[in-house]
Amino acid sequence: MFMPKPLHAFALAVTLGSGAAVAEGPNLGRPIDPADIAPWDISILPDGTGLPPGGGTPAQGERIFAQKCAMCHGERGKGGVAAAVVGGGPIDRIEAPKTIANFWGYSTTVFDFIRRAMPWQQPRTLTDNEVYALTAFILAENKLIGQNDSMNADTLPKVRMPNRDGFIIRFPDEI
């Protein structure tokens, strides 16, 4: 992943040669190619930026969920030792449980969190297709998409979450 020294020096020379000014300072950071960052570059933005190729359907996700998720999140995501990922009551009190269906503002967060953090014991072992399929299954069980809707980089960001406009930025001046 990291360049050996001579190549590093060469890359720096190229960078300097390209006209970019390097700030005064220790300059001890090593330049790195985006391809070498890819294994860690897993952030998904709400407009879909960062979503990988591939896709999956609720039916595919249902099978994976039963196999890899239900032991904690319960059958069909209705809750177990870990939180339910399906359902949710009204936001009728300040301590109301926040669920994907009643609270989450963006569908991309579902994909992002599954891909980075799940399954609990073996995070980042799911394929992108599996993550799409699980996302599709959870969204479909929550009736946020149809049972036959495939989720991919194009369709997922277009899923409108019910509570999308339920938020107030607390301190806009900080942004």
Place this chain on the structure above:
Amino acid sequence: METTPDKQDLERLEAVAGNGLLDRRAFLRSGTAVAGAMMGYTFVRSAAAERLAEEPWSLAPGGISRPYEQRSHFEEKIVRTLSNPNGEPRTSHARTPHHLVNGTITPNGLHFTIVHSGTPDIDPDKHRLVIHGLVKRPLVFTLDSLSRYPMVSRFSFVECGGNSAPMFSKEPIQASVQALHGLASCAEWTGVKLSTLLDETGIDAKAKWIVAEGADSLALSRSFPVKKALDDAMIALYQNGERLMPGNGYPMRLLLPGYEGNMNVKFLRRLKLVEQPAMSYYETRTYSQILPNGKAFRFYFLQEVKSFITHPSPGLALRGPGFYEISGIAYSGNGRISKVTVSADGGKSWGEAALQAPLLPKAFTRFRMPWRWDGGPAVLQSRAWDEAGNVQPTRAQFVAERGETKEVPRVLGFPNQHYNSLTSWAVDAKGEVKHVYA
């Protein structure tokens, strides 16, 4: 040994508010008289003075020095309380015992920690920090390379957005200050300013946010504004002079002074500059709190001005009528604490507390208030102001705006986030202290 204070000295002390609160300068004016009469808080009544004697430890050479000092074994019970002692697959909280420490710096072993999927055991030589995205030059740093950069030190509190969450309960939950407010601590952090590193990567003009990510199993991720990165953000490598404790992010963490604890991403391995926030799990769910009208605050960021009394507090009983020092901590994510007032009569009257120097921005400030307890019922409260002019809201003001729970929550639950209103301790005739709403 007990000093008998000059009774006339004590009677001359000026009361500044009801129920025995004295002028904060009383110590200076009356010197040893008040100091000698001051009583401590204790779990047990201490014995009367006896004839002095030599003890065994004074009559033989002591133990050997250790390479890394340990506190006295008499202090071993001063510990954090654990919400998940068996490491079940869920979040683990360890709370600071504010009532059993003093000053403003939290010892490293007592600094609160929250880990959402356990504490990773990171080999510092293999750890990497990459800065990429909307930069001119993506760069990777090792701990060794960062250790060669110019460093800065600053004192900063870190507070979980869910600290004091039991205070949202519609009825006061009987619990210690550790249980109620133990998810806040303060340390001296030393590291490299993030702006120094961003000078070297360069910033694309389109970049407005940075997504920070940890090397823990959740790859915990939060977004924060580039504006904060260029202000006072730090890649912290040292905590009170030594490398970070594992639970505080070893070998490096993001420090965003004054911002919600969860944003100070621990085990920091990646910073990606982007145009829009990632709307990660923790920013769009956990720390976005529901308001009474059903809407929710997002991007709360600032931990607002707050204070609470640590001495006395539940579990620390008073040893009979007499002189005590009320003390506690105050802090604000908006800067320095400018004033703290204390009431001993449930908010009817207030006196200004002494603030222990140095007064540092976004750090704990210790306040102190001399008090002559007459043995009758008292309700102690503190209220803080910060230099930006913000004042800690009364409970009535806070509840009107932010609401309270319909049911009484579990003491370890998080019914809501970002509580910064007052805390009230009722002292009964026996000197026992209880949590009340006043």
